[in-house]
Amino acid sequence: MEEDKGCFHLASFIDQKDRLRISRVPVVQELARQGLHYLPDKFIKLRPDQPTTPSLVHEVNTFPSINMAKLRLGSEPEGRAHELAKLASGAQEWGMFLITDHGMPADVLYDVKDVVKEFFGLSFEEKKASVGSYANVDNMGYGRNFVKSEDQPLDWIDRLTMKAAPEGATEGLHVWPQKPNNFRQAIEKYVKESRKVFNDLLEALAESFSLERHVFVHYFHHKDSEVNVRVNYYPPCPRPDLALGITPHTDASALTLLMEFDTTGGLQVLRDRKWVAVPWPRDTLLVNVGDILEIMSNGRLKSPWHRVVTQMDADRFSIALFYNPPSRAEIEPVRINATMEHEVYKKVALRDYLQHFYKINPTSEKQAIDFAKVQ
Ligand SMILES: O=C(O)CCC(=O)C(=O)O
Ligand SMILES: [Fe+2]
Numbered sequence: 001m002e003e004d005k006g007c008f009h010l011a012s013f014i015d016q017k018d019r020l021r022i023s024r025v026p027v028v029q030e031l032a033r034q035g036l037h038y039l040p041d042k043f044i045k046l047r048p049d050q051p052t053t054p055s056l057v058h059e060v061n062t063f064p065s066i067n068m069a070k071l072r073l074g075s076e077p078e079g080r081a082h083e084l085a086k087l088a089s090g091a092q093e094w095g096m097f098l099i100t101d102h103g104m105p106a107d108v109l110y111d112v113k114d115v116v117k118e119f120f121g122l123s124f125e126e127k128k129a130s131v132g133s134y135a136n137v138d139n140m141g142y143g144r145n146f147v148k149s150e151d152q153p154l155d156w157i158d159r160l161t162m163k164a165a166p167e168g169a170t171e172g173l174h175v176w177p178q179k180p181n182n183f184r185q186a187i188e189k190y191v192k193e194s195r196k197v198f199n200d201l202l203e204a205l206a207e208s209f210s211l212e213r214h215v216f217v218h219y220f221h222h223k224d225s226e227v228n229v230r231v232n233y234y235p236p237c238p239r240p241d242l243a244l245g246i247t248p249h250t251d252a253s254a255l256t257l258l259m260e261f262d263t264t265g266g267l268q269v270l271r272d273r274k275w276v277a278v279p280w281p282r283d284t285l286l287v288n289v290g291d292i293l294e295i296m297s298n299g300r301l302k303s304p305w306h307r308v309v310t311q312m313d314a315d316r317f318s319i320a321l322f323y324n325p326p327s328r329a330e331i332e333p334v335r336i337n338a339t340m341e342h343e344v345y346k347k348v349a350l351r352d353y354l355q356h357f358y359k360i361n362p363t364s365e366k367q368a369i370d371f372a373k374v375q
Contacts, residue, residue, distance in 0.1 A: 007026070007027040007030040007124045008024040008025055008026055008027060009024075009025045009026075009027060009133060009142070009143040009144050009158075010022055010023070010024060010025075010133060010143070011023045011024075011025050011143060011144050011147035013147055013148050013149065015149065021150070023147055023149075023150055025143075025144050025147055025154060026040070026042075026154075027124055027158055028043075028156050028157060028158050028233075028235055029120065029124070029158050029233060029235050030124055031235075032235030032236050032237070033235075036238050037238055038238055038239070039237070039238050039239035039242050039243055042153060042154050043153065043154050043155075043156055043242075043243050044153055044242050044243070045153045045155075045242065045243055045244045045247065046241065046242050046243070046244065063090075063094065063097075063098070063278070063279050064086060064087070064089070064090020064091070064093070064094060064096075064097035064098065065090075065097065065098040065099075065100060065284075066083060066086060066087050066090065066097050066098065066099050066100070067083055067099075067100050067101045068099050068100070068101050068102045068103065068197065068200060068201075069101035069103070070082075070083040070101070071083050071084065071087065071200065071201075071204045072200065084204060084207060084208040085208065087201075087204055087205065087208050088205070088208035088209060091205060091208075091289060091301055092300065092301060092302075094269065094271070094304065095269070095288060095289045095301065095302050095303055095304030096269060096278065096286060096287065096288035096289065096304055096306075097286070097287055098280065098281070098284045098285070098286050098287075099197065099201075099284070099285050099286070099287055100284065102197050102285060103193075103196070103197075104190075104193045104194070104197065104285070105193065108186075108189050108190050108193055109190070109259065111182070111186040111189070111190075112186050112187060112190045112259070112319065113259075113261050113317075114186070115180050115182060115183045115186040115187070116231050116317055116319065117262075117317070118179075118180040118183075119160070119177050119179070119180065119183060119231075120158075120233050120317070122179060126179065127142055127177075128142065129178075129179075130142075130177045130178045130179040131160065131174060131175060131176065131177040131178070132173065132174035132175055134173065134175065139161055139358070140161045140162060140163065140170070140173065140175045141160070141161065141173075141174075141175045142158075142159075142160050142177075143158075143159070143161075144157075144158075144159065148362070152362075155243075155244055155245060155246050155247055156234060156235070156237045156243040156244065156245050156310045157232055157233065157234055157245050157246060157308075158233045158235075159230055159231060159232050159233065160177070160230070160231040160233075161175070161228065161229065161230045161231075162175050162176055162187070162228070162229045163175070163226065163227070163228050163229075164187060164188060164191040164227045164228070164229050164321075165191060165225065165226055165227040166223060166224045166225065166226060166326070167223070169226070187229055190319075190321075191227050191229065191321060194227070194257050194321050194323075195222070195227070195323075197257060197285075197287075198220070198254075198255055198257065198321075198323045199217050199220065201255060201287060202216040202217040202220065202254070202255065202293075203216075203217050205293075205297075205301070206334075209297070209300055211334055215296075215334045216254070216293065216296055216297070216334075219254075219296070219325035219329055219331065220254075220323070220325055221326075224326040225323065225324065225325055225326060226322075226323070226324040226325070226326060226327065227321055227322065227323055227324075228253075228321070228322040228324070229319065229320070229321055229322075230319070230320045230322070231317065231318075231319050232245070232246070232308070232317065232318045232319070232320065233315070233316075233317055234266065234308065234310055234311070234315065234316045234317075234318075235315055236310075236311060236312055236313055236314060236315060237310035237311065237312060238312070240309060240310045240311055240312050243310050244307055244308065244309060244310070245266060245307075245308035245309060245310045245316075246307055246308040247307060247362045248270070248305055248306065248307040248362075248364075248365075249305070249306065249307070249361060249362060250290065250291050250303035250304065250305060250306070250366055250368070250369070251288060251290035251291065251303060251320070251322060252290060252291055252292070252322070252324075252353075252354055252357045252358070252368075253290030253291075253292055253293075253322035253323055253324050254289075254290055254292040254293040254296065254323050254324055254325070255287055255288070255289060255290060255293060255323050256287065256288045256290055256320050256321065256322050256323070257285060257286075257287055257320070257321040257323070258285065258286040258287070258288065258318055258319070258320050258321075259285055259286075259318065259319045260280065260286075260316065260317065260318040260319075261316075261317050261318075262314070262315055262316065262317065263311060263314040263315065263316045264280055264281065264282050265277065265280070265311065265316075266308045266309055266310070266311065266316050266318075267280060267286075267306060267307075267308055267318075268306060268307050268308070268309060269304045269305070269306045270304070270305040270306070270307075275307070278306075288303070288304055288306070289301045289302065289303050289304065290303050290322065290324075291303045291353070291357065291368065291369050291372075292324055292325070292331060292350065292353070294345075294369060295331055295333060295345045295348065295353075295369070295372045296331050296332070296333060296334065297333070297334060298333035298334055298335070298341065298343065298344050298345055299333075299344040299345060303366075303369070305365070305366050324350065325350055326350070327350050327351045327354060328349075328350070328351060329349075329350050330347055330348065330349050330350070331347070331348060331350055331353075332347040333345040333346070333347070343374045344373065344374060345372045345373060345374065346372060346373070346374050348371070348372045352371075353368075353371060353372060356368060356371045357371075
């Protein structure tokens with residue numbers, strides 16, 4: 001059977017000899033539609049002795065879940081102190097946590113799911129006509145991430161990436177789907193709501209470490225902080241034991257807010273050198289720490305090494321909002337006492353860090369962040 005039937009994304013990369021190359025990457029959704037019973041070689045990521053099945057999760061009950069209403073200033077003091085302590089220990093231990101009572105209106109979340117499903121329900125031709133594909137422009141558009149060579153094993157995913165903030169970030173670029181016609185509006189409403197959640201969490205995290213409340217959030221002005229949106233679509237995969245939806249990575253954000261549907265399950269995090277399935281109940285949002293907050297917190301918080309596995313009989317969508325200071329900002333690790341605290345990270349220009357991150361990834365272990373370490 002022909003593998004891609006002419007449906008492919010174009011991904012450009014710089015090869016070993018510094019030449020710009022364009023690679024044709026099959027559209028996974030189209031492969032899945034053909035009902036493949038085997039996994040094309042270029043998607044084989046795992047050897048049979050490295051199964052995707054996570055080790056049994058004993059910690060399910062201890063996975064952090066934070067009630068955001070209790071964190072708000074003015075809520076009952078004892079409950080608030082307890083929630084702050086839970087946030088500090090949960091975020092330090094796992095680098096990710098569930099959030100409940102976040103105040104995000106249900107219709108906003110519903111509309112996001114709706115437009116995303118409608119977009120991925122379009123034919124490949126309609127999708128391509130609806131949105132551009134920009135392998136070169138900050139990974140935006142309808143296409144793929146982290147393609148770096150012709151022979152690199154590929155993730156079992158199609159994705160859509162947009163910059164939702166600051167305003168005007170995608171002006172002149174055709175990166176927002178035109179179809180469904182309320183796509184951009186639905187996502188922008190979600191992004192607007194997410195800012196409150198992000199800012200509240202950044203303040204609460206600072207407070208939970210007994211730092212001044214604004215030490216993190218002061219980098220994030222409404223008019224120039226950045227929110228990148230990545231919509232991930234994982235179609236059913238013929239060999240979940242050999243493929244990955246997303247290769248192991250950390251996020252190049254301060255914080256990432258994740259929503260998932262239609263199926264739950266797939267996200268795994270490395271803990272004590274074992275892959276653990278993240279216990280993520282339906283309709284709950286999940287937050288994870290990215291490299292930028294690891295640097296800003298001088299390593300108090302650690303960005304988790306995570307990956308996504310695929311499923312044989314189910315589609316799964318996730319939407320990641322990546323929250324960052326403006327890329328021209330210089331980020332500096334917080335110090336409680338400049339002379340006392342061991343300096344793990346140094347001041348870096350965010351733009352330089354991101355450039356480095358995208359240049360070296362994907363890597364086989366957490367590595368990009370070494371760029372910002374004090375030698
Ligand atoms: O699909 C997921 O659950 C996680 C996605 C993710 O890690 C990412 O987009 O960076
Ligand atoms: Fe991620």
